[in-house]
Amino acid sequence: FATLGLHGKILTSSFPPLDWTTHCQDPVDKTWHAIGSKWRNSRCMDCTCNRCCDAYSTPRQFPNDCVSVFDSEACVYRVHKRDDPTVECPIFGSVGK
Numbered sequence: 001f002a003t004l005g006l007h008g009k010i011l012t013s014s015f016p017p018l019d020w021t022t023h024c025q026d027p028v029d030k031t032w033h034a035i036g037s038k039w040r041n042s043r044c045m046d047c048t049c050n051r052c053c054d055a056y057s058t059p060r061q062f063p064n065d066c067v068s069v070f071d072s073e074a075c076v077y078r079v080h081k082r083d084d085p086t087v088e089c090p091i092f093g094s095v096g097k
Helices: none
Strands: 002-003 010-012 024-025 032-034 045-047 053-054 056-060 065-073 075-083 084-088 093-095
Touching: 056 075
Parallel strands: none
Antiparallel strands: 002 010, 024 032, 045 053, 056 093, 065 075, 075 084
């Protein structure tokens, strides 16, 4: 936005015309959100103006012949056979969310 400065010069600012009493900024994406709203940022975190937390759980216990891979588009871990990614594996324990 622009404001009129001394001697009639136009001053510009990279700060959006938002009031911190009505909006907050996501610490990761630097996007602005209304107070009271909820959103998911690009690091798969569910956020409010007060805090952000992981939107997924992390598998900790699964068969030894399996591997966990994070799908950043779906914000989930996929656990599958090491030698065949088309075969999903059971998850016996996880942390988070």
